[in-house]
Amino acid sequence: MEKGKNKEYSRIIGTYTSNKKGPLLFVTGGIHGNEPSGVKALQKVFEELEKTKPEIEGAIVGVVGNKIALNVDQRFIDKDLNRTWTIENVEKGEKDTQEKKEMFEIIEVLKRYPESDFTKRHFLDCHTTSAATVPFISVQEVNDNDAWAHKFPTYIIRGFSDIVSGCIDHYMSRTGLTGFVFEAGQHTDERSVENHEGVIWLALKEACKLDLTQISCFPGCVDKFVQDNAPDQKTFExxxxxxxxxxxxxxxxxxxxxxxxxxxxxxxxxxxxxxxxxxxxxxxxxxxxxxxxxxxxxxxxxxxx
Structure with missing residues (x-):
């Protein structure tokens, strides 16, 4: 919905399932309000899923991160949402900043998809950077995150969330989900949306057994990331x-x-x-x-x- 020069975002971008038992893929975009690329990619993915109705195991859920900051194209309002997910903040339950309010709303969405309902739960958090960059994965070395990250064809950074406190992937990992952060490119680079879309499709293939040939945009919507934009896989610390x-x-x-x-x-x-x-x-x-x-x-x- 247009609101002046800005857009008003709904919390849930979309959900899709074939009603078959399987994993959950929980995808977040726009955790930083000046990074709308992941939201745009999720919108494209759900449009395609509703158009072609491919079979998947489990379900995918797409969620908007910092709604208010996205409305004004600003990284955050009161405090960086990707530094808010500390154990202390979650346990206290206080909603004294805009970002804490956003955090608890996202947590409430995740609670609708409990571990008991799925064979496994995966997360994917979509970001972009202020500097020019090739697409890369940031992964915390807990659970089976690192092995999962190495299924995807690009640079991989280990340890960011171990140094920087309060990141959403740290919260997701400590609550039992397997996944990583994907940085698709520079904020304003059109290829960032291509890369986010590509990695979401690959995550659906790996997690939910999507046959990519079932979707009408294949292979272009995947190859733009895998063949055109992603570097050969390397691992950094x-x-x-x-x-x-x-x-x-x-x-x-x-x-x-x-x-x-x-x-x-x-x-x-x-x-x-x-x-x-x-x-x-x-x-x-x-x-x-x-x-x-x-x-x-x-x-x-x-x-x-």
């Missing part, structure tokens, strides 16, 4: 996080892209007027090129699987 305080003035040097190689001594950024130079021969990850956020950048290195 985070070796450093450059965190920021709300009061810090931080300016990233222009032109950095995710996974770009950096060298010892290279100028990376300015913080409160002081130079920040690399202490590593490694790769830069998630350089901050937006006004909101408390992670200046990360440093990662490739590892053997």
């Amino acid at each position: 985070i070796i450093h996080r450059h965190g920021l305080e709300d009061s810090d003035e931080f300016i990233m040097e222009p032109g950095f892209e995710n996974f770009q190689k950096i060298e010892i001594g290279q100028l990376l950024a300015y913080q409160n007027g002081k130079e920040i130079r690399s202490e590593w021969d490694a790769h830069i990850f998630m350089p901050l090129y937006q006004s909101q956020g408390n992670d200046g950048f990360f440093v990662v290195e490739e590892v053997e699987v």
